[in-house]
Amino acid sequence: MELRIENIAVARGGSIALRIDGEVRLASPGLVQVIGPNGGGKTTLLLALAGLAKTVRGRILVDGINIASDPEKAGRFVSFMPQDIWSRVPQLPLTPIELLTLHYKTLGIVEGVEPESLLESVGVSRSAARSPLHMLSPGVRQRVFLAIAVFSRKPIVLLDEPLSAIDPEGRVELSRVIAGASRDNLILVSSHDPELLLDSTSTIILVASGRLVAWGPSGEVLREDILERVYGELLTAYAGHLHITEGHH
Amino acid sequence: MTNNRVITGAIAALVAALFVLPFRINPMWSIELSLIGLAFGATSPVIASRRLYYLAAVAPHSAFLAASVVPLALALSGLYLGYGALYTLIALVGSIPIALSVLAISRGSSSDLVATLLVAGAASVAILAQFAANMEGAGIPLSTLIAGDPLFLTPKEAALTSIVALASLAASISVYWYHLYTGIYPEGSLLYPSKLRRALGEAGLVVSVAASTTGLVLATGFILQHALLLLPSIIASRISRSASEAMRTSILVSLASSLAGLNIALALDLPPSGVIALILLMLALLASVSRD
Incomplete structure (x- = not known):
């Protein structure tokens, strides 16, 4: 399966929020990280x-x-975890x-569904799985929605900052779940912390100010000259590594 | 969970007793109030599932508007319709603002703005229609529209009320899970169900709310409808541990309150709608205290 993005301009709130000139080709399976400063276009790209x-x-x-602007058509291929969904x-x-049972019913999947074990695989205990969502912590709710996106049996999985409400230990654990899923699916993850998944990442897409800056293997995109263009003085070199302050890496 | 089952069992026994007592005086009363309780008990969680609380303001006012305007328009035009046709016409006319509000909000309009405009528009037009109807000596008495007349329905009216209540109950139960899913995960609701399924889900919401409000306005009065649309699910959400249990609890609470209201109203010679609303309010306060 191949996902191809061709010369797109995407509107949000009545104005163009993202332009990608040229063509981006992403092959499945694989893990693609979408990175860039806040407001750069990461969420818009996933939407x-x-x-x-x-x-x-x-x-x-x-x-x-062509699935552009057609959620019903996109839904045949794509699962999507929105940003800050834990706050709902x-x-x-x-x-x-x-919720997971309902999701599978909505997808029309009735065979071989075991919500409890799927939830356990993302660290949701059996007692939490049977408790109302409003009684669970934001981190546990985030894990529930990660399970929904990752286990939807769709070839393309879109995760918008899936680890934002998770504690550091949980991030490592869930990164393994995401990396594992990328062995069978094409996973696109937007993140401010690309290091966690860097070893499993096949492609990086860097967006800033509503434009595609660069895309390709991490070694080609995470270069000092490219990152400096985007992050400016927020980029520092330390012990042979590049760091971006104010939460961007 | 065990405690909840004991409470549920006790409420069920209470409901049975509350049904039997007035049934011996007039079976129609018990049946009517039971069906009204069931209909609103199922509609209330559908509204809560997507936080569509604006509908609890818009729908009763639409019912009030339709029940004020339709009889006046018929009187002015010299048309005489039987109760069935009048009842149907009121339900259809009252459904229009509800359907329009659902459509406007699904297309991105602010629910606050839609509710404000529709409630203000419906209230002002309804009051003017009531004034004109008084001058003409026509229309449905204002006291009926405010407080309802569940004890004064003829068998034919009661049969129509029953059909409408059952339609609302069926619509609510059939779209409950769709609206729960849409409420928590609207992106999934756009991605996965077909357009037809989404359209049926939204249409089911309109049928559920419109039938229970515009269809039952003469039996319940439009004031009680606000309480019946809001409170059963609020009570259920505070004492239930799952969404399926919340639907069952909401129906049971609404049913028990309606029948208890009927019993108390008969014993004390009070209008049932006021007593029912008071019982629901007390239960909501109790549920809040027990949760805290």
């Missing part, structure tokens, strides 16, 4: 790939099928097991 942001120019092709608390006491 566009899910058909949820309006692509006013260009095409987004999955094996030749339902009014009614929906449990993680109920």
Whole structure:
């Protein structure tokens, strides 16, 4: 399976939020990290790939099928975990097991569904899986939604800052889950902390100020000259590594 | 969980007793109030599942508007319709603002703005229609629209009320899980269900809310509807441990409150709607205290 992004301009809030001139080709399986400063276009790119942001120019092709601005078509190929989804608390006491079961029913999958063991694999205990979401910590809720995205049986998985509410130990653990899933699927992860997944990363996409700056293998993109253009004086070299202060790496 | 089962069992026994007592005086009363309780008990969690609380303001006012305007319009035009046709026309006219509000909000309008405009518009037009109806000597009495007349329904009216209540109950139960999913994960709701399934989900919401409000306004009055749309799910959300249990609890609470309200109203010669709302309010306060 191949995901191809061709000369797109994506609108959000009535103006163009992201432009990608030229073509980006991503092959499955693999792990793609989307990085860049806040407001640079990471979320917009993932929303566009899910058909949820309006692509006013260009095409987004999955094996030749254009899914741009068409969530129903994109939904055949894509699962999506939105940013800050952990902050959504339902009014009614929906449990993680109920949510995952409901998700699979919505996907039309009824065979071989074991929500409890899937939730356990992302560190949600059996008792938490049966507790209302509003009684769980943000970190546990984030794990629930990570399970929904990763185990949706879709070839392309889009994760928008999936580790933001997770503690440091949990980040390492969930990074392994994401890296494991990237052996069978094409996973795109937006993150401010690319180091955690760097060893498993096949491609980096760097966006800033609503433009594609660079894309390719990490060694080609995470270069001092390229990063300096984006991050300026926030970029420092220390002990042979590049660091970006203010939460960007 | 065990405690919850004991409480549920006790409420079920209470419901049975509350059903039997007025049934011996007039079976229709018990049946009517039970169906009203069931309908609102199921509609309330659907509204809560997507935090569509604006509907609890818009829908009763739409019902009030339709029940004020339709009889006046018929009287002015010289048309006489039987109760069934009048009832249906009120339900259809009242559904229009509800459907429009759901459509506007699904297209990105602010729910606060939509609720404000519709409630203000419906209230002002309804009051003017009531004034004109008084001058014409036509229309449905204002006291009926405010407090409802569940004890004065004829068998034919009661049959229509029952059908509408059952339609609302069926619609609510069939779209509950869709709206829960959409409430917590709207992106998933855009990605995975087909357009037809989404359209049916939204249409089910309109049927559920419109049937229980515009369809039942003559039996419940539009004031009680605010409480019946909001409180059962609020109570259920505080004492339930899962979404499926919340739906069952909401229905049971609404049913028990409706029948208890009927019993107390008969014993004390009070309007049932006021008593039902008071019981629900007390239960909501109790549920809040027990949760804290």
